[in-house]
Amino acid sequence: MTLMQSGKTGASGDQDLQGLSIVVGMGATGLSCARFLASVGADFALVDSRERPPLLDEFTRIFPEAKIELGGFSPSTLASAQRLIVSPGISLSTPAIEEQIANGVEVLGDIALFARRVSAPIIAVTGSNGKSTVVALLAAILRAEGRSFGLGGNLDGENFKPALDLLLEQDYGIYILELSSFQLETTDALGAAAVALLNLSEDHMDRYVDKTAYLTAKQKIFNGAQCAVINADDPLTQAPAAVQTRLSYKPSGLLAAGFGVGRDKVTGRRSLCWQETPFLSVDDMRLIGEHNVANSLAAAALAMAVGVSLEAIASGIREFPGLAHRCQWVAKLAGVDFYNDSKGTNVGAALASIEGIGSRLAADDDAAKLHLIAGGEGKGADFSPLAPALACYARSIVLIGKDAPRIAEAIETGCGDCEILFAQDMQEAVAFARDKAQAGDAVLLSPACASFDMFDNFQHRGECFTSCVRDLGVGN
Numbered sequence: 001m002t003l004m005q006s007g008k009t010g011a012s013g014d015q016d017l018q019g020l021s022i023v024v025g026m027g028a029t030g031l032s033c034a035r036f037l038a039s040v041g042a043d044f045a046l047v048d049s050r051e052r053p054p055l056l057d058e059f060t061r062i063f064p065e066a067k068i069e070l071g072g073f074s075p076s077t078l079a080s081a082q083r084l085i086v087s088p089g090i091s092l093s094t095p096a097i098e099e100q101i102a103n104g105v106e107v108l109g110d111i112a113l114f115a116r117r118v119s120a121p122i123i124a125v126t127g128s129n130g131k132s133t134v135v136a137l138l139a140a141i142l143r144a145e146g147r148s149f150g151l152g153g154n155l156d157g158e159n160f161k162p163a164l165d166l167l168l169e170q171d172y173g174i175y176i177l178e179l180s181s182f183q184l185e186t187t188d189a190l191g192a193a194a195v196a197l198l199n200l201s202e203d204h205m206d207r208y209v210d211k212t213a214y215l216t217a218k219q220k221i222f223n224g225a226q227c228a229v230i231n232a233d234d235p236l237t238q239a240p241a242a243v244q245t246r247l248s249y250k251p252s253g254l255l256a257a258g259f260g261v262g263r264d265k266v267t268g269r270r271s272l273c274w275q276e277t278p279f280l281s282v283d284d285m286r287l288i289g290e291h292n293v294a295n296s297l298a299a300a301a302l303a304m305a306v307g308v309s310l311e312a313i314a315s316g317i318r319e320f321p322g323l324a325h326r327c328q329w330v331a332k333l334a335g336v337d338f339y340n341d342s343k344g345t346n347v348g349a350a351l352a353s354i355e356g357i358g359s360r361l362a363a364d365d366d367a368a369k370l371h372l373i374a375g376g377e378g379k380g381a382d383f384s385p386l387a388p389a390l391a392c393y394a395r396s397i398v399l400i401g402k403d404a405p406r407i408a409e410a411i412e413t414g415c416g417d418c419e420i421l422f423a424q425d426m427q428e429a430v431a432f433a434r435d436k437a438q439a440g441d442a443v444l445l446s447p448a449c450a451s452f453d454m455f456d457n458f459q460h461r462g463e464c465f466t467s468c469v470r471d472l473g474v475g476n
Contacts, residue, residue: 016116017037017040017042017083018082019043019081019082019083020043020044020045020080020081020082021037021042021043021044021045021081021082021083021084021085022044022045022046022047022077022078022080022081022083022084022085023037023044023045023046023047023085023087024047024048024073024078024084024085024086024087024090024097025047025048025086025087025089025090026046026047026048026050026053026055026056026059026068026087027053027054027055027087027089028055028162029087029088029089029109029110029162030046030048030055030087031055031058031059031062031162032110032162032163032164032165033085033087033110033113033162033164034046034059034062034063034066035062035164035165035168036113036164036165036167036168037085038062038063039168044066044085045066045067045068045069045077045081046059046063046066046067046068046069047068047069047070047073047074047077047078048068048069048070049071049072049073049090050070050071051070051071052070053070056068056070073094073096073097074096075096075099075100078096078097078099078100078105079100079103079105081100081105082105082106083105083106083107083108084097084100084105084106084107084108085108085109085110085113086107086108086109086186087109087110088109088110088154088180088182088183088185088186089182091207092107092185092186107186108186108187108188109183109185109186109187110162110163110164110183111153111163111177111179111183111184111186111187111190112186112187112188112189112190113164114163114164114166114167114177115187115189115190115191117167118167118175119171120171120172120173120174120175121174121175121192121193121194121306122174122175122176122177122190122191122192122193123135123138123174123175123176123177123192123193123194123195123302123305123306124153124177124179124190124192124194124195124196124221124225125138125176125177125178125179125195125196125198125298125302126178126179126180126181126184126195126196126197126198126218126221127196127197127198127199127200127218127237128198128199128200129198129199129291130198130199130291130294130295130298131154131178131179131198132178132323133287133292133295133322133323133326134178134196134198134295134298134299134302135151135153135176135177135178136151136320136323137295137296137299137316137317137320138151138176138299138302138303138316139151139176140316140317140319140320141299141300141303141308141312141313141315141316141317142174142176142303142308142312142316143316144312144313144315144316144319145303145308145309145312145316147173147174147308148172148173148174149172149173149174149175149176150166150169150170150172150174150175150176151166151175151176152165152166152175152176152177152178153176153177153178153179153183154178154179154180154183163175163177174193174306177192179221181208181214181217181218182207182217184217184218184220184221185217185220187220187221187223188220188223189223189224190220190221190223190224190225191223191224191225192221192224192225192226193225193226193227193305193306194225194226194227194228194229194247194302194305194306195221195222195225195227195228195229195239196221196228196229196230196231196237196298196301196302197218197219197221197222197236197237197239198231198237198294198295198298199231199234199236199237200214200215200218200234200236200237215236219240222239222240222242222243225239225243226243226245227243227245227246227247227305228243228245228246228247229246229247229248229249229298229301229302229305230246230247230248230249231248231249231250231251231294231298232248232249232250232255232258233250233251233252245305247259247301247304247305248301249294249297249298249300249301250297251290251293251294251297254273254276255273255275255276256275256276257275258274258275258301259272259273259274259297259300259301259304260272260273260276260297261273261282261293261297262276262278263278264278264281267281269281269282269283270282270283272293272296272297272300272314272317274300274304274310279310279313279314280314280317280318283360283363284318285317285318285320286318286319286320286321286322286329287317287320287322287327287329288322288327288339288353288356288357288360289327289352289353289356290356292322296317299313299316299317300313300317303316324340324459324462325340325341325342325343325458325459325462326341326343327339327340327341327344327353327356327357327446328340328341328462330465330466330469330470331469331470331473333434333469333472333473334439335438335439335440335441336434336437336438336439336440336441336442336443337441337442337443338442338443338444338469339353339357339442339443339444339445339446340445340462340465340466341353341444341445341446342445342446342447342451342458342459342461342462342465343458343462344446344447344448345447345448345449345450345451345458346379346381346448346449347381347382347383347385347386347448349446349448350372350374350386350446350447350448351385351386351389351448353444353446354370354372354386354389354390354393354394354444354446355389355393357370357393357442357444358370358389358392358393358394359393361393361440361441361442362392362393368392368393368394368395368417368418369393369395369438369440369441369442370393370394370395370441370442370443370444371394371395371396371397371398371433371436371437371441371442371443371444372390372394372396372397372398372433372443372444372446373397373398373400373423373426373429373430373433373443373444373445373446373447373465374386374397374398374399374400374407374445374446374447374448374449375399375400375401375402375403375404375407375447375448375449376400376401376402376403376447376448376449376450376451376452376453376454376455376461377401377402377403377449377450377451377452377453378402378403378406378407378448378449378450379449379450381448381449382410383406383407383410383411383448384410384411384414386407386410386411386415386448387410387411387413387414387415388414390411390415390416390418391414391415391416391417391418392416394415394418395417395418395419395436395437395441396418396419396420396421396432396433396436397411397415397418397419397420397421398421398422398423398429398432398433399420399421399422399423400422400423400424400425400426400429400447400454401447401449401453401454402453402454403449403453404422407448407449408420408422419436421436425454426454426461426464426465426468427468427471429468430443430465430468430469430472431468431472434472443469445461445462445465447461
């Protein structure tokens with residue numbers, strides 16, 4: 001075991017942080033815990049099972065006097081703590097931590113620490129899928145209402161911010177948190193104003209003994225909640241009886257006392273509805289797909305639970321472009337919409353995007369109006385399932401990358417009138433698609449392939465597409 005030793009980090013700290021706190025895990029969450037503990041003058045030490053955690057240099061730079069122990073979890077070191085603050089990537093079933101739990105040592109996580117300190121309402125979201133989109137939608141809705149909010153938790157990319165870091169920034173009017181089951185394991189009393197468990201499918205079965213254990217961890221989000229938002233189509237999202245206030249949404253139809261989906265009697269358009277009254281046409285949303293209809297309803301219900309107006313809810317959902325690289329609306333140029341779905345790295349994901357956008361474009365006149373950019377490292381996939389969707393919805397497909405010839409061969413006999421083009425790079429592909437598109441059409445990057453033949457990763461590919469589209473706008 002490697003030991004890096006020096007003195008204490010601060011004074012005695014706040015009353016509930018008296019004694020030594022040991023931060024277990026030196027990743028991004030552990031770093032945020034250490035920053036927070038230092039800010040309140042608490043005594044803390046840091047441990048990690050790795051000999052050299054990736055953020056070690058940052059820890060030692062920011063906390064030069066902190067005691068750091070690496071290469072394992074010493075029972076004697078852990079036993080010296082008043083409490084263990086365990087990072088979400090570390091299971092509570094780790095033997096050294098289990099031993100301390102059995103010995104009565106307090107074990108908590110960053111979200112439990114956040115909940116103890118925050119003075120403004122919390123909106124918290126968990127689930128197997130859709131969490132990031134729902135919290136980002138909530139941010140757009142609160143922004144439309146002019147509310148002060150902090151967004152953080154288990155997010156990735158540009159939205160990533162550990163919850164405790166929010167407390168060091170400013171006093172926000174409300175906090176929006178995306179929470180994983182791992183974070184909830186160490187959170188006994190969240191006490192949020194509004195919460196949602198969006199859905200549940202088998203995941204993280206390397207950490208949980210079964211799906212029931214996974215659900216039990218997720219359900220801790222309801223502890224102390226003032227209002228639970230429930231998906232009426234999914235019994236697994238139900239809250240325990242202790243949560244007395246509930247607000248429901250129904251992706252498959254209307255609800256007399258909640259959010260749902262139905263037809264506007266005046267326009268005939270499919271719409272998001274509140275108490276069976278339409279407030280936003282699905283066609284006016286930039287988000288694509290039935291899963292995003294459900295995500296929008298969940299965000300609407302959570303926003304209403306904390307007093308946001310229906311007008312702001314409609315405005316936020318209408319203008320939300322989607323998360324980066326996930327069927328994200330980029331721009332409208334000369335009447336043509338451009339979408340970045342660079343994260344569509346397999347045939348199934350690309351097919352969902354083609355059908356989602358294509359069906360919306362064809363709703364009025366059944367015409368094919370989509371122009372797809374696809375290709376890259378195909379990983380030996382069978383691309384023939386793309387052909388029927390292309391025949392139905394696409395005017396053209398522009399192929400790039402290593403497996404462009406394989407894709408063309410797989411789809412050419414089944415893609416109908418869809419024109420197949422080849423481009424040398426992303427700039428040429430965007431230009432070809434633009435030239436083929438007419439007002440009312442859409443250009444979609446959904447590669448159905450990995451990116452490593454031409455790009456660093458799918459983010460780099462999506463950023464390149466977005467940059468090429470914006471260059472078109474500058475040129476017009």
